[in-house]
Amino acid sequence: MNGLQHSAWRYVAEVLPPDELPMLAAHALVDGFDSPALRELAGLPRRSDETEIRGLYVQALHELGIPLPDEEKAGRCLLVSLAFGLTKGELSPADVADRLSMTVTARTREETRFLSVAADYSEWISPDELPGWENDLKTAAHSLTASTALGPGIDVPGLRCD
Template identity: 65%
Template sequence: MDPWCDSGWRYVAEVLAPADLPMLAAHALVAGHDSPALRELAGLPRRSDESEIRALYVAAMDELGLPLPDGVTAGRRLLVSLAWALVRGERSAVDVGGGLGWTVEADTEEESRFLSTAAEYSEWMGPERLPSWARELEAAARALCAVSEYGGGHTGCGAVTRAGT
């Protein structure tokens, strides 16, 4: 997985903080990506003006030929990412259930099942219900991962992208 290439949907879904973008850009340069806006973004401090960071990020993605997805696609990617994180043991069911603060539209039966099961979570869910809900969520996550067009929850860029080439 290339974190820069995978950042577009995370940016649109608002799970990637603007303060993290300069360091992400620096890592992208080390990985072989290159563009004027990417270099400028990599040189900014974390505490730079968020609007400047955002503008440079969008410009860098454009210069590298990496279009930002629409909100629906970003939301669907968020669902798949959370499902993969649960299946891989990287996040708990409670983390996933509490991680859907962003409005997400489901497009498939599997996405709908995962989303509706995750939405059942509440911090007031009793200990008698929590284990069965977690099993239901994991089953829904496995079903979603099995059919998702977003394999492994990541996009990848293919070949390293350089501006103007």
């Protein structure tokens, strides 16, 4: 999966800040992708107008034939990505809870369990309850990652995130 395809679900899930899009476009050009909007986006400073950045990004994806996923698909991709980040030690349980949007929906039993446990976190969780919650979240993450088809490439059975 190339960086632009991977970025599409991250963009829709709102976990890809607009100021990162010009550099993403520059990397895509280096990787051999090319379109007028992609070149223009790559030339913008990071602090450019967010509306302009977003518009050029969406236009570049369109010109390159890369579709934007719907919000449900992007949210499910986010769930899987967070689960892999946790199981690989790249994210802490608190990081997962902080990065999770409450607008995410789940379809599978594993997605639902992971989302449910992650949503139980709050800054007021007692120190005595924290280790149990972290363990439950790690268990749910392992279950979710085990249910994916192709591993950390963010592919879930019946759901391609590229």
